[in-house]
Structures are given as C-alpha cells and as structure tokens.
Amino acid sequence: MRSRLIERDAETASLGRLLDRARGGHGELVVLEAAPGMGKSRLLWHVRDAALRDGWRSLDVRATPMSPTIEYGVLRDWFGPLAHRHRSGEHPFDGPGAALADLADGTARTLGDLAYGARWVLEDLCAERPLVLTIDDAQWLDEGSLQVLDLLAPALRQLSCVLAYTVRVGEEPTSPDSLARLREVSRVLHPGPLTVGGVALLLEHHRLDPAQADRIHTVTGGVPLFVGEVIAHGGEEVPDSLVGAITGRLRRLSVTAIDTASALAVLGEHGTTGAVAELAGLPPATVVQDLALLCTAQLAERSEGTHRLRHPLIGDAVLAALTATDASDLHARCADVLARRAAPRSVVAAHLCLTTPGDDPDTRERLTEEGRHALSSGEPAQARRFFDRALAEGPVTGGRGPAARERRRSARRPRRDRGRT
Template identity: 35%
Template sequence: MRTDHPVRTDRPVRTDHRRLLEREAECAAADAALARARRGHGQLLVCEGPPGAGKSAFLADVRARAEEQRALVLQARSAEFERWFPFGVVRQMFEPWAATAPEEERRAVLSGPAATAGPLLGTRPARDAGPEPGGAPYSLLNGLFWMSRNLAGRHPLVITVDDLQWADEPSLRFVNYLAGRLEGCRIAVVVATRTEARHPGERGALLAGVLGAARARVRTLAPLSADAARELAADTLRVPPSEDFVRACHDATGGNPFLLGELLREVAAHGLGPADGPAAYAVRSLAPAAVERRVDDRLRRLPEAAARFARAVAVLGPDAGHRPSAAVAGLDGETAAEAAGALVDAGLLEAGARDEGSRYAFVHPIERTAVYEGLAWQDRNRAHARAARTLAADGAPADRVAPHLLALPPSGEPWVVEVLREAGRDALARGAADRAARFLRRALVEPPAAEARAEVLRELGTAELRCCRPAAIGHLTDALALAPGPRERGVAAVGLGIALTSIGRHDEAMELLERVSGELESVDTGLYVRLQTLLLFTARMRAATRPLA
C-alpha cells in the first residue's frame, strides 16, 4: 500500500498533470464532483475498469486537479494480501495527516463525536474511547465520519481509494457509511475498482453498497481506440507509426492502456521502427516482461487448476474448447469448469456459455503471449503433444493439428507424418503453397516410412514449385529416383519437367520427359499424353528462347 502526505494549503499549486487519452468524460465527471464538493454537496465517484485500464492514472489526475484547487487530498491503495488488516485503508487515508498536522489542528478535528477515531490513529489511548476498534462499531464509524467532516470544514476534502475491491471489510464499511452521509459536506470521494471484481458474502454486499450509493456516479473506463494507440505510439517512440503497426499494437492489447504502454516500451527496447513493415509483424510475438510479471501475479492468486487451464488455453489458441482445454490441462470436467470460471471472473479469459461447445480466449492477446512464453520448454512440448493428440482424436481438421506437431521435436510416428501430409495437401488445394511446404518439410524430417518417402518428396517438391522455391528441383529429382513404379515416376516427372523448364533447362527437361513417357505408353495412356504435351510445350519454349545465329 502506498501513502503520501496530504496536500497542505501552503504548498505550491501543481499544474503539470498530463492529459489522459480518451478520458474526457471521466475527467469532466471528476471536475463536477470536485465542484459539487466545494459547494457543500458531497459526491462519490466510482471508476470501474479491468486491470490496466488506467484507473490508477485517473485517480492521480483527480488528485492533481484537487491539489490545484487547494483541497486537502487523502489517499489509499488497497492490496490483496493486506485485506485482513483491519482499517488498513482507513489508516492510509488519515495517518499521514495525523502525523504532520499541528497539534492544535488535530485537537480541533478530533473533538466531539470525532474523538472515537483518535485511538485508531494513535492520537489517544484506546481506553479513552471504549472498546478496541477490531471490528467496525457504530461509534468508530461515526467518529471517522465526523473527523472527515471536520477536516472538510477547514478546506475541501478529496479522498481517493485505489483497488477498492481488495480493501479490508472494516474500511469498506467506513466508505459505505461515509457515502451515505455526503450531502452537506465539502467532501469528494473517488474510488477505483475492477469491473470483474465480484465477491460473495459480506464483502460483495459492501462493494455493491458503494456502487449503489445514492450519491454515487459510476464511470466505466473503455479501451483506447486505434486513434489513441496511434497518438501514444508517436509520443512514446518519437516517430509517426504506420497504420499496420498501430493496428497490430491495438489488436495485441485490445486497447488496454497498460498493456499498450508496455508493448510500446518493448518495441523501443528492441529498436524496432514503427514505420517499418517488420515491426507490425514483430509486435504480435512480443511479451513485455512487465506483462509477464503481471499475468504471473494474477495467476498465483488463483487455484493451481486455473493456472493449468490458462496455460492450456494459451497453447491451444483458437482451438481452446472446453474439452480440449481440460484434456491438455489434465483436469476432469468439473475441475476444469471451476478453473475456467475463475479465469473468466478474474478477467483473464472470455467465453460464451460455459459448456462443452464453448471457446475460451484471453481477453488481451498479449496476455496469451505472456502465458505461452512463460512456459518452460519441457512443459510447452508436453502441452503441444497433448493438444495434437486430443484434437486428432476429436476429429479436428489436419491443419488445426499440424501447428502443434510443428512445435514438437520429430518423433517418426506414422500418424504424425500422415497428419502433416494431409495438412500440406489441404493447404496446397487452398493456394497456400508456402504453408503446405512447411508442413511437408516437417513430414520429411520426422521421417516417413521408407515406402512413403518418395511420395512425401514429390508432394514437397510440388508445393515448393508452386511458391518458386529452388529446393523443388532437388526434392523432385529425389522423388523420381525413389519412385517404385512407372506411374509414380511419371507423376514425379511432370513436376520436375515443369521445374526444369521454368528455369531454362530445356534440354534436361526434354530428355527426362521423353524417357519417362516411353515407360508409360502401354501402362497409363492419360499420363503418357500429359507428358508428351509437356514435352511439346518445352520444345517450343526451347525454340523460342534459342539465340538467333
């Protein structure tokens, strides 16, 4: 928890607070709350948003505005591990003032009904005020209220509380108590809480009471737009960014201000130029250290099953259905459902209905990258192996299984080779020759069984030919040499003949086509005609390109 000394009326006015991007409505609400408080119409302003939405920055801006208006600013920030410390947040608010205020001021503020707050702040012995303030008896809450009212009688009072969802329950009771008695007080209370923070029992009721208070105004911080991302990128990197770069940054972070800022700092650290095309591609794979620490911290607060489920979703990516995610995480259905629910409630994952057909995804893609990059290579390999087997067993298309196989070391298992070949054929049929070649190169490395090697070489050479890769000729030549029969040699010769012709090696192509077609005349008429047609085409190309005498 952080404590700062309150602003005294004799301190210089601060006028350098930075403009918040796309928070004009929230800043206007803060100005209105401060103005109402100065006129004696106390106001409670609640700022909601997911982690990283800029709630802390907004509260800092509110404090700066209040300081400019010579208000007394008291602040506190809750921490999850300190929520069992009774009145911890209240003590943050008032102890700095109690420690620095002149004795005469302390006596005046803590007089009358406010006297019962003295023992909590260490200004009076506890015996003078009756029972110990371990809970939140009415006399103590009332004393804290009158102390706040007395302070506001001397100068407008602004109280800010960050991460209210983690405040201790006695402090939450005080915020509720104060929120219901702001009319007639020169007090503005501005609190920030997470949108996904929903708690059962007494804590949930107290938080709901704050949000539903009669004098509460609730503002939800929206993600930043692409225009704001562009402005922030230009300001951070000192170079006008390209539209592709801005779009990549915005897509990776979902417009979350914290994640966007950390990503841009990571871009700067890597020396990437935001006006260059490669930078737009690179940002999709960057996982800033601060984001990794943030995600790790959030996962540590959740059950271990939730962390395992999150890692499974990170590995599965777009295939993160409920059953595959549970299988990769090694969880039974009920435990997986509870883990998924905890992650959704924590704002890490989003999903439709929590059923067998649902798909889970990280709210912010950059957090998915952070979780994935945080896996040790052994754990990552095990997860990809489970993902591949699970998806294959579920009948997923080969091109959904193959990426997981690419992330693993070669195994030589026949089913792996077959999935990679099928994914290559599907990609080639869709015109994605580069992707097909990648799958087939990996199938060759597995390696395939001896009797399948010639076909894998031919399929790979064909894909490489489609994307003009020089390696196509070598692979097609090897396929021809290993082909077990004339038909197989004929199919390989078609691809090799085209490849040789395309680079001007006409004589070699013609000799090959003539030789192999001679084997097929009485075996496969259709393939024979195809080779003869290609031979004629190659001869014409040779004549057209021959230099004049």
C-alpha cells in the same frame, strides 16, 4: 514519457463536474469500475491531481491483496500520518477524533467510535479547504473499512469532499455485500478499451509509426495497460512486464485458472468445455467454474458453445510463462486431443509443428501430408515448414521417405509452376 489520457473525455468531464459540486458543499462518491488495465488508476490520479492543483487536500489509499488482514486499513492510512503529526489530544484528534489517534497507536476502538471520529476529523479538514479521498482497488478493503465508509457516505454528501475509488471487475471482493452497499450510493463510471484511433494517437505521442495501430489494437484489444506496455517496448507483442501481471491475475482467480487458460490459448477456435478439460487434465466441473471466472474477469469470452481468450496478447502471455519443454508437451497433447475429436488434419499438423521432434512415423506422415496440401495450394513457404518438421521427426532411410520425395519434387519443379495445383 508518460502517456496522456486518450479517449477519456467523458470520464474526465464527469469527474470535473463532481469537483465543482463539492466545492459548493455538495459532496459526491464516485467509483471507477472496470477490468484491470482499463486505466482506472490513471483516472483516479487525474482527479486527485486536478484537485491538488486547485488547492484541495488529498488523502489516499491503495489497497492490496494483503489489505484484508489489516483492520480499518483505510482509517489507518488516511488519518494515521495526520494523527502522529499532532500532539496527543490536539484538535481535530481530540474529543471523538481521539478514536483515530488511538487506532493509529494500536488501541482498539469500536466501529461506532471510529465512524464518528472519522466524521469529526473530516468536518474539520473540509472547513479548512475541500478534500478529495481516493482508494485504489477497493475490492481488497477489509470489512471494517467498508463498514465505516458505508456509515460515512451520508455525511460526505454534506461536505466539500469527493470520495473517488476504483474496483476491478472480475476480482472477488473481500466483502461483496459491504462493497455493493457502497456502490449503490456512488456514481459509477466504466472506462472502456481504446479504439484504433486512440492507439494511433498514443503511437504519435511516443513518436512511433501510427500505421502500427491496427496490429497493436488487434493484439491487445485496446486495453490501455496492454497498449501502453507494447508501445513502451517498441511494439513487442508480449513484454515481460505483462507476463507476470497476467499470470498473477489468473492465480488469484483459482488454483487451476492458469492450466485452463493455457489450454484455451492453444486450442484456439476449438475451445469446447470438453476439449479444455481433456487438455488441461481437469474435471469438467472445475473447467466450467474456471471458464466462468475467466469470462467474468474479461479474460475470455464464449461464442456458439466454445470459449476463447479475449485478446491474442493474453494467450501469448500465458504461453510465454511456460518452459520450451512444457510448451512442446502442451502442443503435442493438444494435437492428440484434436485428432481424437476429428479436428481438421491441418489444425492437428499445425500443433505438431510446435512440438519437439521425436521418432513417430504417424507424426511424420501427418506433417508430410499437410506439406503436400500446402504445396498444391500455392503456399511453398508453409509447405517447406511442414516438410522440414517432418524430416526432423526422424531419419528417412536412403532419402526415400514421403517428405524427402516431396522436397525433391518441389526443387525440380520450374519456378513459374511452383505452388500451382
């Protein structure tokens, strides 16, 4: 079941007004600019579908990280299929328009010839009926395509035409200066995250319990892509479909971004730059750069000198990509880093609980101590977790170890007194 657009009334109204103006010959350029997962592509296809239902023509492009290797990719995708459906020299691919037919056939033409040819063809197409041009992920366009769009922008405003494109925040554009010039002459829309109410509406749309809205919103931060995937998988917090998407995005930021994000994921509220660098085994300068990239990409945020991942689901997805052995090793190193940095013993013990048991007396003692504390604080389930993990750390001779004594004491304590100080 395809989810309907939720909490996008402002954006759809703005796009509708642009279509209305373009019908009267006042063309517009509009960019949907936001972090990945905010529903930019859904809005792009919404404006395209609305135009098609009203009898418009549509020419569409979706860029990829490989697009910069294809010169004038936008012109090839928009006009190549049309040129091949016309006989050689047939209007509108005659005169200046022949440059686009040549490009489609592999013949190189100059930027000026291609821009003039594109204008020639667009004017002809718009004379027949209004035209909507779409580009998804324009940050990956090649330099030549962006230069052509820059040259075409004034002409598009005089045609029954809308150019709508999306740009991912946090992705380094192939040609930042050219993309910035195009943005300057475009209307900019910033779709944001869903509210708890919006998540509840989506749950109802999928015939699921809206009472889950608070939990899902907390986990996902209201990012529509995350919300949709969680709902599609019956409330599962880290669908496999998101693990690859998030780790792939991190790899595009830098070669070390996954290591930095993994360190942030386990450090939690203790994500100082020094602690992240020590845990990730990276130079501080590299970590500073990674943290800046993560914040720009809206994957992490900084508060009072520490960094953390913006949404729990991001951290869960990063850790889900690790093997059990790697995850255990990461938590063991995290416990060591935090212990040296005088973090609360309870925090250190919580990480030790997530490691593979060995035979370390200090680990056993830390876990036992935290078990005692949890027991005296009225948290028997938590105490059992620490005691069980302490016992797993190695054999306790004759059942005389501290963890064993605490477990026996807990077992002998009358039920009404358990959990009291």
